[in-house]
Amino acid sequence: MKNIITRNFFLSIIAAVFVIAAIISTTHNTQAYSYAGFKWYSYPVSVDMSDASLPGSWTTPIANAMSAWNAASSPFYFNVGYSGHLITLENKGAGYAARSRVSGSGDQITDIDLVFNTYYSWSTSGGAGAFDVQNIATHEFGHWLALNDLSGAGNTEKTMYYQAAYGETKKRTLESDDLNGINYIYP
Amino acid sequence: MNKKITTLILALIVIISGSVVAFNFRPHAVSKKINTRISSILVKLSPEEITKQSDVVIVGTVKDLKTLKTKSNFWSKDDEDIVTNANVEVEKYLFNPKNLSGLEIIVQTIGGTIGNETMFAEDEPKLEKGQRVIVFLRQAKNGAYIVFGGPQGAYTINGNNVAVGEKEQNVFSDVFGKQMALDELEKQISTIVSSSEQQK
Numbered sequence: 418m419k420n421i422i423t424r425n426f427f428l429s430i431i432a433a434v435f436v437i438a439a440i441i442s443t444t445h446n447t448q449a450y451s452y453a454g455f456k457w458y459s460y461p462v463s464v465d466m467s468d469a470s471l472p473g474s475w476t477t478p479i480a481n482a483m484s485a486w487n488a489a490s491s492p493f494y495f496n497v498g499y500s501g502h503l504i505t506l507e508n509k510g511a512g513y514a515a516r517s518r519v520s521g522s523g524d525q526i527t528d529i530d531l532v533f534n535t536y537y538s539w540s541t542s543g544g545a546g547a548f549d550v551q552n553i554a555t556h557e558f559g560h561w562l563a564l565n566d567l568s569g570a571g572n573t574e575k576t577m578y579y580q581a582a583y584g585e586t587k588k589r590t591l592e593s594d595d596l597n598g599i600n601y602i603y604p
Numbered sequence: 605m606n607k608k609i610t611t612l613i614l615a616l617i618v619i620i621s622g623s624v625v626a627f628n629f630r631p632h633a634v635s636k637k638i639n640t641r642i643s644s645i646l647v648k649l650s651p652e653e654i655t656k657q658s659d660v661v662i663v664g665t666v667k668d669l670k671t672l673k674t675k676s677n678f679w680s681k682d683d684e685d686i687v688t689n690a691n692v693e694v695e696k697y698l699f700n701p702k703n704l705s706g707l708e709i710i711v712q713t714i715g716g717t718i719g720n721e722t723m724f725a726e727d728e729p730k731l732e733k734g735q736r737v738i739v740f741l742r743q744a745k746n747g748a749y750i751v752f753g754g755p756q757g758a759y760t761i762n763g764n765n766v767a768v769g770e771k772e773q774n775v776f777s778d779v780f781g782k783q784m785a786l787d788e789l790e791k792q793i794s795t796i797v798s799s800s801e802q803q804k
Binding site for chain 2: 453454455510511512513514515516517518519520521522537553556557560565566568569570579580581582
């Protein structure tokens with residue numbers, strides 16, 4: 418009888434730990450990053466910087482943004498190539514600094530394009546009074562990976578936070594949750 | 605008997621918690637029907653910016669929704685967007701520099717489904733029939749009124765409360781600094797509009 422009680426006590430402890438772990442894990446994942454639900458099935462994904470609208474001075478900050486994601490432990494990586502996954506610059510009016518358009522079939526990404534909005538001023542050095550190219554590109558490449566935006570007070574320092582301001586450069590550096598996102602989608 | 609019940613309860617706990625974990629590690633929010641997905645990075649807007657840079661700010665109620673395909677306002681080439689036109693019955697104009705007088709404004713948001721084709725725009729507000737809203741609108745090149753600043757420019761109204769749900773409330777606080785009631789928000793917008801007119 419004593420053995421049964423002891424065994425049941427230990428089983429209860431194990432079950433309780435399991436439940437608590439599940440709850441903590443669910444909460445953590447929801448807040449840490451958000452996955453759009455589709456992905457690339459082969460990589461590298463080539464970023465096409467051949468469009469005439471893209472200034473030559475932008476290639477280094479954009480390459481730096483690619484490198485930030487490439488440094489994750491995930492096997493996914495970006496490179497530069499004539500893929501048709503174009504980066505362009507156009508005046509699109511107020512509201513958005515940049516926008517990515519992802520096309521897919523089923524749960525597979527098949528094409529993607531990125532527009533930087535020249536309605537706003539841009540800087541390659543984090544200058545005040547302009548959006549920093551590398552800062553915004555790093556965020557947008559998160560969308561290319563299928564990461565969603567994040568909002569809320571606990572997410573303001575993350576690359577995938579949904580807003581950006583002039584002179585901001587903090588999105589250039591990935592936070593651990595951004596890295597967890599790419600590592601989760603592309604293990 | 606007691607032993608059997610205890611074992612059964614333990615088994616149930618393990619199965620339920622296992623299911624929670626399994627659900628958690630499943631890809632999030634997967635929609636295999638989405639063909640095109642738009643994601644952006646938004647410009648952080650202050651109360652002054654979102655008000656003064658809007659073409660019109662209204663309080664109203666969504667009466668009808670219609671999904672259609674139209675030439676894209678944002679993408680070049682010959683791209684088309686699937687958009688949803690919301691007929692919003694105007695209850696009150698809070699900022700109206702164009703002196704609009706219509707009882708209804710059509711608010712166009714990107715996203716919707718036509719046949720087996722779906723476009724989803726992560727940063728576009730999703731207006732619903734019957735929803736009472738405050739919306740900050742800009743007129744797009746095609747003449748349609750679009751929500752300014754994505755989720756920063758549209759909030760659900762419930763009674764005298766503005767912004768419903770965690771995401772809307774987070775965004776509202778980012779723009780206006782705190783949660784506030786509709787009458788307080790209207791007063792703030794009125795103050796911004798007045799100071800803007802005095803500067804002119």
